Amino acid sequence: MTRPLINRIPWTLIVFLVLLPVPFLGSRFYTFVATDIVILSLFATSLNLLLGTTGLVTFGHAAYFSIGAYTTALLMKNLGFPFLPSWIAGGLMAAGFALVFGFFCVRLTKIYFAMLTLAFAQIVWAICFKWNDVTGGEQGLPNVPYPGLDWMEVLPLIGDLRVSDKFYYVALALVALCYAALRRITLSPFGRVLTVIRDNPERAQFIGVNVRLYELAAFMVSGAFAGLSGALFGIFNRGVFPDFAFWTKSAEPLIMTILGGMAHFWGPAVGAAALILLNQQITSYTEYWPFVLGGVLIVLLFVFPGGIVGTLTKLGRRIGGRDA
Amino acid sequence: MLHRRMLLAVAGIAALIAPWEAAAQKTIKVGYPMILSGPGALFGEPALKGAQMYVDEINAAGGVLGRKFELIPRDTKGNADEAVRVSRELILKDNVDFLVGTLTSAEGPAVSTIAKENKIVFIAPIPKTDQLTAKANLHPYVFRSASNTTIEGRTAAEIVAKWGLKKIATISPDYAYGQDVTKAFVEHLKKIKPDTEIVDQQWPKLGEADYTPFINAQMAKKPDAVFSSLWGGHFLTFAKQAKPLGYFDAVKYNFIGAGEAASIESARTMGADYPVGIWGNSYDVNNWPGGPPAHKTYIDKLRTYTKQENPSSWPVTGYVAMQFLAEAIKKAGSTDSDKVAKALTGLSIDTPIGKQTLREKDHQANRGQFWGKTVNDPKLGHATMQEVLYIDPAPFMD
Structure with missing residues (x-):
């Protein structure tokens, strides 16, 4: 059986190429919004490895996002490390903590699993909030430096851009790599086993799958990518704060994923773009943004039950006349 | 007829395009990131109101350099990263001139x-x-018209030193603000009154719901006086639990609450539960007998503007900040950021709370706060400051 055409299109590459000209559209604001979306979409997509692929609902994904952000920011700001090793260290640190926390979490199922992830995330938040000497406490670490991007000056076109535009390209390239890796993981035999676990964990156990081990591996990989996303966000935001680990931050990728559609690899990315643009538009027009945003989200969830991407593919199938 | 219609169409299109150009030319845009939702909005909303009142005032008088101010508020939701996001949006999308x-x-x-x-x-x-204005973080564009933890802690120490008591205790929320202001208090008190003995220090976590263990532990050490930096709602929770335990009686009401413990918001919310007789501070008071006439004028205007007989104590923060900005633009004769920054450095202006100066050295205003012992005011139906003391922090800011 050949894979359907739609799956053979190198979507990551296409999206990457489409997003390349953003800094040349004429407004620094577009670059700013695009960077925000690119980085946070990775956060949401990393969550979807647990939510959509493995069927694990976590309320504590912000823990790994913040661990990555703090690790990279501390290395770059306080110890003067270069960007790339700091960024990778952020991912590794997040993966390490995800391994430890996940070890306990995967022993529980359903709501108990979700509650334990939340508990661990709140512990991380409390540490960030109280460990003044290292994390800066409530005030966090402002003034996180941009990576040294002087080497970009030799590049054509990009060389003359502002540092925020250059950072956009760094983030875009790195996030594209992460997407390619996540795509590979999802489609690999490992990813298929995760889907089996999602659909029927008992059956997976009976056919000899070590469910806990696979769940733990998924938890760790997901945490690592959340950390990589957080590390980029800390630099983009020019500061890391304990809010990054607070439970409300964990809700963000959940909303993005559900809004975009968790049954699709690109769902969370579309959801991230939708949520960020909505939030940005609404908060600039009304101070009653929570009311409007909540209302819009409810309507969207009813109109697009499978998320935006889910509904669009269904629509596409109907128009294309292909049987589902 | 056709001619006229075409003119109208052209005018219509021009009207659509023109505001972009014209507005950018005319108004001075000021981005105002502030907490406008959630619990912090209790303070953020009035702080915005004060700024808005100043803007309305100066616009009615023709603005600055012939241009009117336009205040663009944005909700920070109390998150630092959201504050960063809206500030960037204000700069990049709304093209604000100042923040x-x-x-x-x-x-x-x-x-x-x-x-x-x-x-x-x-x-x-x-x-x-x-x-914010420490050496490592200072840059040409940041200024603070607010008080700071050093000023607040040291002012409290100046007051407590006059009480002539020896055994001092502290109770503060266990995070940056509480720690910094308490440290400033203790160090300054020991310096100006070397025989001071710190007998106890309690550090409940921020947002603690049950202060009883901390209250009992502190009472057991029998301090003569207590310094607290439990602010806003935290002070209310604490005081409600401490009062029935006889905590304030035990220290003979030698209790001084930083973090705006004597603000009109706290007093009004607590009503009869307020531990009347303690000392506290506030950003502003609605009745300042020894104050300059400008303060009375300001309060009268604020009463009309907010349609409240007893307005919040927070509008003055936004009012004075906007006043600094407007005066600096006047002085610079330009809205160019570099020129305005230069004009702000060392700028002295007359505000409703007296003369304020943004020091050249660290861009920090000599912003003191109002301190006083509380008494019951039967007219208001809640506690208020008996004698209002505005302490100019200039002598002990370094």
């Missing part, structure tokens, strides 16, 4: 980074953390 705002000690320094990056003047009316 005034932020409330928490996390938001202030976070937005300061953005101001530096974009070379936009930023005046912080409320955040108190010393970090």
